[in-house]
Amino acid sequence: MQIAIFVFAAGVWGGQYQTQLPSHAWLAVLSSILTIAGAVAFQWYKSGVVRANLFRALVLAIALGAGFAWSSWRAAWRLADELPRALEGRDVELTGVVAELPEAGEQGVRFVFHVEKASAAVPQRVLLSWYAAERGGAAGVVPSPHPGERWQFTVRLKRPHGLANPELFDYEAALLERGIRATGSVRPSPPPVRIDDFVVRPATLVHRLRDAIRARFLAALPGAEFAGVLVALAVGDQRAIPDEQWTVFRNTGVSHLISISGLHVSMVGLLVGWLAGKAWRRSQRRMLRLPAMKVAAATGLAAAAVYAVLAGMGIPTQRSLIMIAVVALALLGGRAPSGGIVLALALLCVLLFDPWAVLAAGFWLSFGAVAILMFLLGGRVRAAKGWRAAVASQLGITLAMIPGLVVLFNGFSLVSPLANALAIPLVSFVITPLTLLAIVLPLTGLLELAHWFFGLLMVFLEWLSALPFAMWTQAAPPGVLAVAAVAGVAWLMLPRGTPARAAGALAMLPMLAWVPDRPAYGAFRMVVLDVGQGTAVHVRTARHELIYDTGPAYRQGGDAGARVLVPYLGAAGVRRLDRLVVSHDDLDHSGGMASVLAGVEVGEVMANFAVPADAPPPRATRPCLAGDSWSWDGVEFRILHPDERELGKTSDNDASCVLRVAAPGGSVLLAGDIERGAEQRLVAQASGSLASTVVVVPHHGSRSSSGDAFVSGVAPRAAIHSAGYLNQFHHPHPAVLQRWSEGGATNWRTDEQGAILVDAGAHGVEIASWRDLARRYWYGR
Incomplete structure (x- = not known):
């Protein structure tokens, strides 16, 4: 049965990586075939027509098909609840209930809204943003809806859409897993109306309780540095933890x-079960009626379930709760299931409930860590005990998780064993119990004590995180190298006496030593990243790296530098930028500059404004002025605009730094936000240098740019428009798209196609979009 469940999981995983879902008719045929095949195989086995080995093979084949069919059916049902394209960007009136914990930000709040009634056909679950400036009341007041409240809003919705870039987080997949089928914003007029203070439902009761606990914790620790961590340990809401602390946690593992x-849920279940069993044993009469073991199992399961529900039922929490339930029910029934059965049943239950779980990193890390622990601690003739077992387990998990961490996060912590040696006992047996006790007993002193202990831990973690060798980072490896590394780890984990066991380490070396191939001498690659309404471009030559613009700062918090550029550069294996060129000081081009300077070593910044005060100072700076040029690896870089005399005399847009990159196989023009005036000057002064194979269209395709003379002067084969999906400026403008098309260019759009990849080599120029290269069935749905 265990193998069949794992094969079923493989089928679910395969179903989630389809580029297009099968039709309902095809799925119905497949489901019918699987059902008939299962019934026939079972009947043949009972009657002795087939042998056991053949029967097992048939079961595995059916399990694989069943997993594929199940994930496909669930996907088809969920995608059927979609927002019609005709309603995107239109005002719609909704009445419904705030369904989960709202996420407060500096400028507004985001929350999941369960739609009960609407003026048009909309999905049942939508994610709404309600900004302070749009509240309709006092300016600057951040709205504060609470779970369970019923509201009437006028909103503008759009289909689920996220930034699509190589090797980065898939926001659309995350929305699909949560059942959110549209996103949008609350409109200020007509003003929102709260209809009911609280709608009593099981889910709203839980989320209102979580909201109350979060509010009490934050009020008890006003301005406390680690209050967000205690909230996360209590109710699973991690959004109050600042990015700086997450960096420390990642660097230290x-x-x-x-x-x-799962560790916390298991700890709560075991502790409550142990206390209940101990109390039950005090009465001989109770013991005769019901064994203390069964009482402990039932109470432990109940406590774990309460904590898991309070925590929001994430994947690790689900896995741990299901495993506890299997063990508890087995003990209540007088059975003792093996660890493999428990893990397999937990896997099956998670995937039946949530087949999209296989897309989440937490799924692989959670189940992988437990499987590794079971393998390390089970079936050993002379198993280690006490502290030796703890040390061996921690080192074993650290080593075994390396391939997964490299594939999922492009690196792993080298100081993780040391950090966890202190963090695991302190967080699990001191900080978390104090935090949970503070939920039941509203004593501020408990939270202050937990906060003090965590502050002590952070001193140690920050010291470890600051070590220059704290993290191993590398480019995302090919799948074949990751599979070889997993096989090597498995061989290393075999018991002592296994022939050539240490050779498993050699199988990991190709993955750890792998670096992505680079352009040849005289060639370059360019990626116009999908950063929303803004611009960010990466140019790579044989030995050099350049970034042109750093994308926008986002209204909901954060910026493209932290969310897109730094993670992308890590996945691409870029540890140092030779030059950072920022065209001008508008937030849609320079919004991520501080984050890039903080996250990546930068050799030189080229810009016509001061580096942000909150950014680490670069090694060198220089102005971006016409006539400046340099050559890297047979590729020519030349600044065409602005002239020094124009600085301060034109608008920020028209003072944008215009960069041309040229190689024997093709050229690219990066035009910033220049408008008609600057375009005309360029055509007059640098007409011989304008012609380029590819142009990143000025000002995101605004109709104030891309004049006829400029389009004719550039005469590209491809025009790339970097713009946000359904942006408020309606970029790119249809007239601009038509103008470039009539000029002989193929239009490419980051809002519809994701990141645009340009490869300029001896063969000429090749262009592709990330949404086409890594297509998934949910894109555009």
């Missing part, structure tokens, strides 16, 4: 302790 993990 303790992120799994900050979320409510």
